[in-house]
Amino acid sequence: MQDVADMDDYARWYQDVVYKADMADLSPVRGCMVIRPYGYALWENMVRGMDDRIKATGHENLYFPLFIPYSFLMKEAEHVEGFAPEVALVTRVGSEELEEPLVVRPTSETVIGYMYAQWVHSYRDLPLLYNQWCNVVRWEKRTRPFLRTSEFLWQEGHTVHRTEEEAEAETLLILNDVYQDFVEKELAIPVIPGRKSESEKFAGALRTYSIEAMMGDGKALQAATSHNLGQNFARSFGIEFQDADGQVKTAWTTSWGASTRLIGALIMAHGDANGLRMPPHVAPTQAIIVPIWRKDEERETVAALVAEVETALRKAGVRVKADWREERPGWKYNEWELRGVPVRIEIGPRDAATGQVTLVPRTDRSAKEAVATSAVAERIPALLEEIQQTLYAQALAFRQSRTYQAADYAAFKELMADKSKQGFVEAWWCGDAVCEAQIKAETQATIRNLPIEHPALPAGAVCVHCGKPAAEWAIFAKAY
RNA sequence: CGGGGUGUAGCGCAGUUGGUCAGCGCGCAUGGUUUGGGACCAUGAGGCCGCCGGUUCGAAUCCGGCCACCCCGACCA
Structure with a gap:
């Protein structure tokens, strides 16, 4: 048995830990991994922790098929644009061409939307609060074990609501009572809940929220997301109901997911020079x-x-x-x-x-x-x-030590350029996507999210980059 | 998908002016001595030298193509 690579070479260290601790192994299929018993036992404990919370908040589990008619993907314009480049298609069975190609699900909003449209008729049918545990496939260009694999395991929740307020409340309930609660209490990883900027939100969503965690090298990892889909998918798939006032109305939907990526988060949030450090609540062996x-x-x-x-x-x-x-x-x-x-x-x-x-x-x-x-x-x-508390405290202390409030853009750039300091930068932002893109091009840092808890906007506050009037309190970081 | 790098035993590597170049360390097997922070000795097993093609009397070594993996980007849970 050899030591894991020095943590200075963080990417190498991460892979060493994954493979040498028997968490996972490469598979013969590009970008796909085998989750070994030790890694899978961890995942099972994580599933239990999340599933309990999903049910405790009133949801039921169900299961949708792996395959989705290709045309379904096309029904929501932004959605197809976001996912089409990375979907795997089945075009042939045996020697016969299929009349319509089938998508191997990259996520299930579309097929679920189709079915929900048939299940919802009256406001009395609402809300629909369902979740499924499954695998999805996204043909990513660059893969890393657990963090980004061509196929991964996750849960995807899909709900339908009568009003926008109710959908928004659901989105935030999941973010806080399921994801944040689980990740902080069971995985011992402190997270920052917040809203995604327009450019970072889910393809087809009205609003996307995330919880963001800091890894051992100061980079950010999106640990889970919760989307208020507005009426976008409901309109595309015809999820309508007759309300108490007799009017036929379009429903409001949400979707939310957390994946095996959380295993990567756990490894990078707690691991040290000697290898993994499992939070006791989810450790396969305590x-x-x-x-x-x-x-x-x-x-x-x-x-x-x-x-x-x-x-x-x-x-x-x-x-x-x-x-x-x-x-x-x-x-x-x-x-x-x-x-x-x-x-x-x-x-x-x-x-x-x-x-x-x-x-x-x-x-x-x-x-x-x-x-x-x-x-x-x-x-x-x-x-x-x-030990559970110690791990949380250490992760929190580390995040705090790597969280900065840049006085100006020069300081911002300096912080992002120095690997030994690299972390989260909190700053005011003008809200302009162009400005956001420039920051990314110049520093590689993206807006991780706009924290739900943030300071009040002071009079005269300006954007850290462009100097125009500030609109949002943002967390900037390089991300996985 | 662009730029760079690497492919030799399970892992880490040496060997690459073409000719005892199939090697080392770890691991593995067997036996013995050991055992409170990665033990030691002995004897073994294990290779289409990434793949395909070319040059040559002769290729791990030279040439061409392909593939895989890693790193850095762009894309993303």
């Missing part, structure tokens, strides 16, 4: 027992203790494993640190003699802690919670 022995007698003594601790922890609801492989302890320490297991439990002859075990948190390997065997089942859950 505690790893490393038995230590020399002689057979010792092994027996230790085995009894390991079994006792393992059983007690399992009963306490801890995801625990014992590593009995024929490797030396030091080798195992390094491997489990690479894989980011939150707590290591060392159990050896010395511990057996004193009736205790040694706990080592992934967040601080020097913080070894001796705990009486009888107290382990009580101590570990508490320690896991401490």
